[in-house]
Amino acid sequence: MKIALFATCIVDGMYPRAAQATVAVLERLGHEVVFPKGQACCGQMHVNSGYFKEAVPVVANHVRAFESEDYDVAVAPSGSCVASVKHQHPMVARRAGDAGLEERATAVGKKTYELSELLVDVLGVTNPAEQLGSYFPHTVTYHPSCHGMRLLKLGDRQAGLLRGVKGLELLDLPEADQCCGFGGTFSVKNAYVSSAMLADKAANIRSTGASVCAGGDYSCLMHIGGGLSRQGSGVATLHLAEILASTEAAPVAVPGPAGQPVKVVVK
Amino acid sequence: MSRTALGMPGLRPGSGNLFAEEKFPSAARRELGNAQLRRNLKHATSTIRTKRLNVTGELPDWEELREAGSALKTSVMARLPELLEAFEANVTARGGTVHWARDADEANRIIHGLVKAEGVDEVVKVKSMATQEIGMNEYLEEHGIAAYETDLAELIVQLDHDKPSHILVPAIHKNRTEVRDIFLKEMPGVDPGLTDEPRRLAMAARAHLRAKFLTAKVAISGANFGIADSGALSVVESEGNGRMCLTLPGTLITVMGIEKLLPSFSDLEVFLQLLPRSSTGERMNPYTSLWTGVTEGDGPQKFHVILLDNGRTNALADEMGRSALHCIRCSACINVCPVYERAGGHAYGSTYPGPIGAILSPLMTGVEAEENGSLPYASSLCGACYDACPVKINIPDILVHLRGKDVDAHRGGLPSQLDVGLKAASWALSDGRRLGAVEKLLPLGRAAAGKDKKIKKLPGIAAGWTQSRDIPAPPSQSFRDWWAKEHKES
Numbered sequence: 082m083k084i085a086l087f088a089t090c091i092v093d094g095m096y097p098r099a100a101q102a103t104v105a106v107l108e109r110l111g112h113e114v115v116f117p118k119g120q121a122c123c124g125q126m127h128v129n130s131g132y133f134k135e136a137v138p139v140v141a142n143h144v145r146a147f148e149s150e151d152y153d154v155a156v157a158p159s160g161s162c163v164a165s166v167k168h169q170h171p172m173v174a175r176r177a178g179d180a181g182l183e184e185r186a187t188a189v190g191k192k193t194y195e196l197s198e199l200l201v202d203v204l205g206v207t208n209p210a211e212q213l214g215s216y217f218p219h220t221v222t223y224h225p226s227c228h229g230m231r232l233l234k235l236g237d238r239q240a241g242l243l244r245g246v247k248g249l250e251l252l253d254l255p256e257a258d259q260c261c262g263f264g265g266t267f268s269v270k271n272a273y274v275s276s277a278m279l280a281d282k283a284a285n286i287r288s289t290g291a292s293v294c295a296g297g298d299y300s301c302l303m304h305i306g307g308g309l310s311r312q313g314s315g316v317a318t319l320h321l322a323e324i325l326a327s328t329e330a331a332p333v334a335v336p337g338p339a340g341q342p343v344k345v346v347v348k
Numbered sequence: 349m350s351r352t353a354l355g356m357p358g359l360r361p362g363s364g365n366l367f368a369e370e371k372f373p374s375a376a377r378r379e380l381g382n383a384q385l386r387r388n389l390k391h392a393t394s395t396i397r398t399k400r401l402n403v404t405g406e407l408p409d410w411e412e413l414r415e416a417g418s419a420l421k422t423s424v425m426a427r428l429p430e431l432l433e434a435f436e437a438n439v440t441a442r443g444g445t446v447h448w449a450r451d452a453d454e455a456n457r458i459i460h461g462l463v464k465a466e467g468v469d470e471v472v473k474v475k476s477m478a479t480q481e482i483g484m485n486e487y488l489e490e491h492g493i494a495a496y497e498t499d500l501a502e503l504i505v506q507l508d509h510d511k512p513s514h515i516l517v518p519a520i521h522k523n524r525t526e527v528r529d530i531f532l533k534e535m536p537g538v539d540p541g542l543t544d545e546p547r548r549l550a551m552a553a554r555a556h557l558r559a560k561f562l563t564a565k566v567a568i569s570g571a572n573f574g575i576a577d578s579g580a581l582s583v584v585e586s587e588g589n590g591r592m593c594l595t596l597p598g599t600l601i602t603v604m605g606i607e608k609l610l611p612s613f614s615d616l617e618v619f620l621q622l623l624p625r626s627s628t629g630e631r632m633n634p635y636t637s638l639w640t641g642v643t644e645g646d647g648p649q650k651f652h653v654i655l656l657d658n659g660r661t662n663a664l665a666d667e668m669g670r671s672a673l674h675c676i677r678c679s680a681c682i683n684v685c686p687v688y689e690r691a692g693g694h695a696y697g698s699t700y701p702g703p704i705g706a707i708l709s710p711l712m713t714g715v716e717a718e719e720n721g722s723l724p725y726a727s728s729l730c731g732a733c734y735d736a737c738p739v740k741i742n743i744p745d746i747l748v749h750l751r752g753k754d755v756d757a758h759r760g761g762l763p764s765q766l767d768v769g770l771k772a773a774s775w776a777l778s779d780g781r782r783l784g785a786v787e788k789l790l791p792l793g794r795a796a797a798g799k800d801k802k803i804k805k806l807p808g809i810a811a812g813w814t815q816s817r818d819i820p821a822p823p824s825q826s827f828r829d830w831w832a833k834e835h836k837e838s
């Protein structure tokens with residue numbers, strides 16, 4: 082299968098290792114990965130902040146970028162950005178009165194999958210240890226990000242994949258379904274409420290005793306990781322893709338509390 | 349959609365207690381400092397969440413019920429003028445009188461006139477959101493009429509000269525010791541040895557209220573549902589005090605928002621399943637009262653309904669926002685909201701707190717009214733409210749829609765830091781090459797980080813982030829650059 086990678090702006094600029102890991106996992110399964118060059122961002126920061134007008138060119142760019150490449154399905158290592166592509170893009174176009182863009186955006190959205198959705202529903206990954214050689218000998222707790230959980234209804238897909246990783250011990254996160262408090266510009270506009278939400282999330286994570294908090298969205302993980310780092314907790318944050326990409330031959334190191342980038346060995 | 353686009357003449361914004369007088373972030377910041385409040389809220393909301401999940405989870409057709417509730421309300425909104433006229437005709441035919449109030453002030457004046465005509469200076473009240481919304485108690489008090497709340501929690505709030513902070517549990521912000529102290533200080537003739545045992549507190553309230561029920565000549569209620577094809581009304585409650593008010597006094601005045609209509613009695617089948625399960629987490633609420641007009645020799649002999657607009661047609665004129673009028677005031681969205689749980693109800697200013705308040709208040713008043721434009725931002729858009737809502741109001745989408753209205757209302761003014769930032773971001777993020785060029789600056793960010801590879805302090809609006817969170821040092825190259833090198837692209 083030819084798979085177009087939508088890296089998402091935050092992974093592209095801040096956490097390239099999650100995109101590299103996504104490529105590694107997909108290639109390991111024997112698929113061809115392409116990277117539509119014109120891509121930039123899904124625009125949800127603009128939409129969610131009420132800047133619909135400014136979101137239009139961002140959405141139009143995404144649609145153009147993913148129309149100009151030939152592929153079977155598109156994938157992004159982010160539930161939130163995929164939910165934006167699927168739900169917000171047609172809405173932004175409709176609001177701008179651009180029926181043509183709405184139709185094209187809907188078509189792109191239909192072909193776009195969140196990583197765990199693609200792996201489980203389309204590529205039939207049921208046993209990461211066997212099918213991907215995934216190996217990660219650490220204690221891990223898992224935060225299900227709101228948009229993946231509620232907008233994409235990912236259910237057990239991400240946690241299920243983690244459970245299938247060799248050596249990984251998955252520890253239940255108390256109040257897992259509670260938002261971490263990120264919410265894009267919410268975290269600066271309502272910084273105090275956001276920080277209070279983060280404090281509870283971090284306390285719940287620390288109460289598990291896990292050495293890693295995993296998730297499927299680097300936006301939330303940057304928020305949670307930022308809090309854990311400020312608290313000097315020593316708990317690291319890692320994306321699901323990085324854990325799936327980790328093998329016995331080339332294990333992904335758990336980043337230190339400072340969150341230094343980790344070298345991911347591709348292939 | 350703008351009002352003018354619909355060509356609707358004479359739309360008036362809502363008035364009364366629908367306003368945030370202070371911007372939400374600063375009000376929330378103050379409330380966050382109240383540790384007692386946060387403990388109460390955490391305890392109360394998590395208990396009720398579990399109860400609700402148990403009783404909604406046990407119904408195999410819960411999702412179908414939600415669909416049905418949503419579809420019924422959608423059709424009611426589409427047929428509202430016709431249903432309201434039918435309701436008026438049926439109430440009148442059964443001996444009631446219907447009054448129309450365009451805003452809070454009109455409603456209060458009508459109520460005052462009706463009470464004055466009975467020659468009394470005291471009325472008893474059934475717990476009602478509509479009368480809170482219009483500030484009726486305060487209005488009547490100014491005109492020499494005392495309105496006694498008979499719902500226990502409303503009574504506590506009233507005795508304390510406070511405001512409710514939750515639509516179902518108005519005194520959620522008080523614990524029982526505080527309640528005892530309020531009773532000792534404010535309740536005439538209370539036993540000075542009163543303890544904070546819940547049963548003793550309830551008995552004290554009962555003794556206080558019983559006298560009022562037996563002497564009051566006028567009662568004022570809200571309504572959960574109005575039935576268009578018969579003119580029947582319904583109040584759903586837990587304590588039975590409402591039923592006393594609805595049956596004992598000789599005159600009953602009911603204030604009902606125009607959106608509370610259902611086409612016919614059989615539609616209650618859906619809503620009497622949805623409401624108690626979503627609200628108190630019970631399969632059935634203890635008291636459901638239904639009445640139609642006046643029945644000779646039974647119950648109130650004079651019956652008035654005030655149909656209240658107060659900004660509801662404003663909300664109805666907003667194509668994206670109108671489904672907020674489907675709300676049946678169950679409070680499920682409030683109980684699951686992580687922002688409400690921390691900020692509490694008073695931070696929202698309006699009678700309607702939490703996620704529903706954050707959309708309903710600005711829809712009824714317009715986003716430009718007072719600080720109501722700050723309410724749609726009081727959400728991380730986690731979506732828990734939408735999942736919980738029994739009539740499937742897509743609160744997150746409406747929040748975002750109203751943010752759009754707020755941003756548009758401020759265009760042309762002095763740009764904020766966020767304006768500038770998001771406009772620049774739109775430029776960079778709408779072209780892969782531009783973003784690639786910006787990403788070439790990543791090493792600069794790396795240099796800005798400390799030895800420990802963290803960024804701990806940022807200026808301006810971003811300081812909100814670094815108050816509790818670090819940012820890791822950016823990578824030395826973007827994914828885009830890595831990919832290009834791997835694939836020998838330029």
Ligand code: SF4
Nearest residue numbers: 675676678679681737
């Ligand atoms: S918006 Fe929905 S969940 Fe919230 S109070 Fe209204 S009906 Fe209940």
